[in-house]
Amino acid sequence: MQLTSSLFKRNVRHKLVDASLQHNMKRFGGRFSQARAIAMLEVDNLEAIRTAAAAIRDRSLAHLDSYLMAFEERAMACGTQVHWAETAQDVNRILIDIARAHHVKKIVKSKSMVSEESGLNEAVAAAGMAAIETDLGEYILQLAEEPPSHIIAPAIHKSVEEVAQLFSEKHHTTLQTDIPALCREAREQLRPHFLSADMGISGGNFLIAETGSVVIVTNEGNGRMVTTLPRVHVAITGIEKVLPTLNDFSTVLRLLTRSATGQSITNYVSVLTGPRRDHDRDGPEHSHVILVDSGRSRLLGSELQLALRCIRCGACMNHCPVYQNIGGHAYGWVYPGPIGAVLTPSYVGLENALDLPQASTLCGACQVVCPVKIPLPELMRVLREKSFRLGLRPWHERWAIRAWRFAADHPRLYGWMTRLAVRLLHRMGGKEGLLHRLPGLDGWTDGRDMPAPSGRTFRDRYRETRP
Amino acid sequence: MSARDNILARIRSGLGLPGTAAGAERAQIADYIARNPRGPRPSFDATDLVARFCERSVKLGSTVERVASLAEVPQAVARYLKASALPVTGVVWPALQALSWQEAGLSFQAREANGLDLVGVTGAFCAIAETGTLMLLSAADTPATVSLLPETHIAVLDAARIVAGMEEAWALMTSEREGLPRAVNFVSGPSRTADIEQTIVIGAHGPYRVHVVCHG
Incomplete structure (x- = not known):
């Protein structure tokens, strides 16, 4: 099968505006997951x-x-x-x-x-x-x-x-x-x-x-x-x-x-x-x-070995909010959904499927339903770390992560910066309390508004309510 | 080095095992296979296996009729076929050819099935109450095609051979047979597909109907 996983983002953009696919995926909706839930009711020692x-x-x-x-x-x-x-x-x-x-x-x-x-x-x-x-x-x-x-x-x-x-x-x-x-x-x-x-x-x-x-x-x-x-x-x-x-x-x-x-x-x-x-x-x-x-033997002894437990039931994709919205073709290879996000980079090379481990909210539904308990979110995290370590992520992402690490290592600086940021965002939210646009993070706001922060950080509020 | 050797070597190096599988390792897995432990399974009321089997078969989309003895089976099959307006000709497992089909007004040939046969009659090695499943073993007098190619599959089942789960079915096979046949087919209702819009349609490539005549 022709590999298009490296074009994941482009694929997703096409799939999200494909009216017929969107209609068909909505119909598909929760049917498999409902059927699974009902079938598991008779298994008293699941x-x-x-x-x-x-x-x-x-x-x-x-x-x-x-x-x-x-x-x-x-x-x-x-x-x-x-x-x-x-x-x-x-x-x-x-x-x-x-x-x-x-x-x-x-x-x-x-x-x-x-x-x-x-x-x-x-x-x-x-x-x-x-x-x-x-x-x-x-x-x-x-x-x-x-x-x-x-x-x-x-x-x-x-x-x-x-x-x-x-x-x-x-x-x-x-x-x-x-x-x-x-x-x-x-x-x-x-x-x-x-x-x-x-x-x-x-x-x-x-x-x-x-x-x-x-x-x-x-x-x-x-x-x-x-x-x-x-x-x-x-x-x-x-x-x-x-x-x-x-x-x-x-x-x-x-x-x-x-x-x-x-x-x-x-x-x-x-x-x-x-x-x-x-x-x-x-x-x-x-x-x-x-x-x-x-490519299978390569996974043995690695952090990703648990992916080889897979018995190909498809429950992870049936329960994945990302799969449900983009369908299987966007993943660009044989195995879509969460298991595909782990297997594809492993079989075809991480550099050829860089965005797949990112294609998850890490909500954990896949791990909950996996019959052989593959910790899929954890394996995606392993691949994310690996792609960062190998310098495969885009430069702005790598710098953002470095900056984050620096701030996280310096709690005072972190506190000062977040306080400044939430105040600014609060003001930007105006009377409605909604952010229509976030500079540099258009992906979040292109299709929806983001609720503006209240203007006070968690630390501020924690300090107030602490006995 | 052959592809086989390369793959096995990569597996061992990945697993951090030295050289090739030594006697101790092979003995360890041979021991596990010999112990053949059974895993946990869902509990169900196993007091009446026949009732459970019948109930689950119907859930799978099969129909079931119970008769008192094997001798009554041909008449029951004839009644079913006539009531369903199905042909009274077809193909039967050679293992069952001695039953009085002709006397019941049925014209069955004892052989494997071809693409033209509309009714196929088989026996069953045993059946599984947990899921309502028939277990069929292929052999010269129990050809696999008879339960597959015809549009209607009729299975003759001895009520005494209904076991609780698949594990008991394997144990029964091991105790009565030497090794596995070419094909063990577990049949659970008529063939089906949900490949168009997840709509379940009965009768994909295999039979449209499975009718079980359970005797005893």
């Missing part, structure tokens, strides 16, 4: 399960190499071929090599965010093969030639009218705006592809070290199609996705589906182990797994 899930993820990460080797050993024993990709480019190369070795012409794909990292579809097309997205949201976006804007609801930014227009154009059908009818239209378009494809590509929600299995958690059934019908199945997933056992998976699954869509379980959970067995009548003849590093 905190205990979150703690256990975080511990399971930490256990996997603390012995990641051993668990990956255990997974590889079992997977190979069941007939799965395991490939290792150091970079995103390696993912594409390995996949195309597998496809060529099996004389593949048509590929059907279920959702894989890792394949978005490497721009797999474009690479496959350049190699002369067709890769068809089959998750409804991803299918819509493939027709629209757009990247996903949410990790579990990729076309969340589109309205039914936009989808209807797109289907009518691309399918050469009459325009219809009935949502069930549009879903049936997509089903009928895609069914023949499932039945005729040579290869199915899926992501992998988890890898199970105990059994060498790939687990896929889906609702539409397309994940089952692409892993059952074509003669070759390739699962592409990050190295951090390994879990020790099926029991551990059962614990984590209870939180994944509730955190994502508010379901106690998704319609389908498939635990796939190897290709079709000797007398099986269906299932792929060849099974491959591509284990992708592409």
Whole structure:
């Protein structure tokens, strides 16, 4: 996927005045967060399960190499071929090599965010093969030639009218705006592809070290199609996705589906182990797994290691006031929202995504809802500090922070300056008590007035009321 | 060095571990996997697992009918199909072909499903009361496509094989089977999508209907 994270501010300016996006994001609003809240009501020991899930993820990460080797050993024993990709480019190369070795012409794909990292579809097309997205949201976006804007609801930014227009154009059908009818239209378009494809590509929600299995958690059934019908199945997933056992998976699954869509379980959970067995009548003849590093191992042992706990539920973006206002595309890469603000700089380089860790009010909602307790605001703070230390922030910001530090180190000076400042601002607020404009801080006042201070500092008032 | 070696070496250096995974480390994780501890889970009233399973299945959008014995299943399936104005032809798991489908007026072929089959009848390895979920294991006589390609999926379930949670389902599988099949499919209601305007639509790529006939 083309990286535009360095243009975050420009992206945001465009998104905030995009009337259709704003309308669609408002409709999206709190639906996911409400569904999550309701689903969690039946979990009477949520905190205990979150703690256990975080511990399971930490256990996997603390012995990641051993668990990956255990997974590889079992997977190979069941007939799965395991490939290792150091970079995103390696993912594409390995996949195309597998496809060529099996004389593949048509590929059907279920959702894989890792394949978005490497721009797999474009690479496959350049190699002369067709890769068809089959998750409804991803299918819509493939027709629209757009990247996903949410990790579990990729076309969340589109309205039914936009989808209807797109289907009518691309399918050469009459325009219809009935949502069930549009879903049936997509089903009928895609069914023949499932039945005729040579290869199915899926992501992998988890890898199970105990059994060498790939687990896929889906609702539409397309994940089952692409892993059952074509003669070759390739699962592409990050190295951090390994879990020790099926029991551990059962614990984590209870939180994944509730955190994502508010379901106690998704319609389908498939635990796939190897290709079709000797007398099986269906299932792929060849099974491959591509284990992708592409920046993940770099996080191990760093302050950002906790981000690797992520199980990709999307709850952080569903609860993020910034995401809710700008949508996923503004973040400029595969992973939007708070987790994207941490992962994108880590995977593509802080200098290429400098503004993402700043794109947060640090309100903490993401951390509160994270099923595996990733301290996302803290990780964003770590990245902010790092960008300051490396001198990557603009000069005026760095000088402002230095000046602040000097003042904070000199309490008398600080007191004198704040007293002066609040009096000045109070006077500027006039009778209304509102500041229409703040010199140098237009961002605050361009779209709204700021209430003027009362004219007295906290210290003044504290001194008065102290017993 | 291969990509594999490079990745494993980077992981170890990141974690501050020396060299390659030694016997003690591998033994430690093998021990954890062997102990296979169960995690905490939400409590629910487990006195009547069948009732809980039925209630949760309906919540997921499935329909459920209870019959007294396996012998009554074909008649129940025929009644359901006729009442819903659905075809009385379809495909059935070879594992269930011995039931008297024909006597019930049903014409089922015992094989895997193709894109044309409209009704698919499967059994279930077991079911999970906590979520109302069916657990299906793929094998020669229990092909996975039968629960996937047809528009209507009918599952025949033995009430005695409803367990509390997924952990019990794994334990049952381990006690009765040698290793995992190619595919363990947990099915929880008809396929669905909410990808257009978050509006839930039943029947995405998989079945539009899941009907469970629970016997015993």
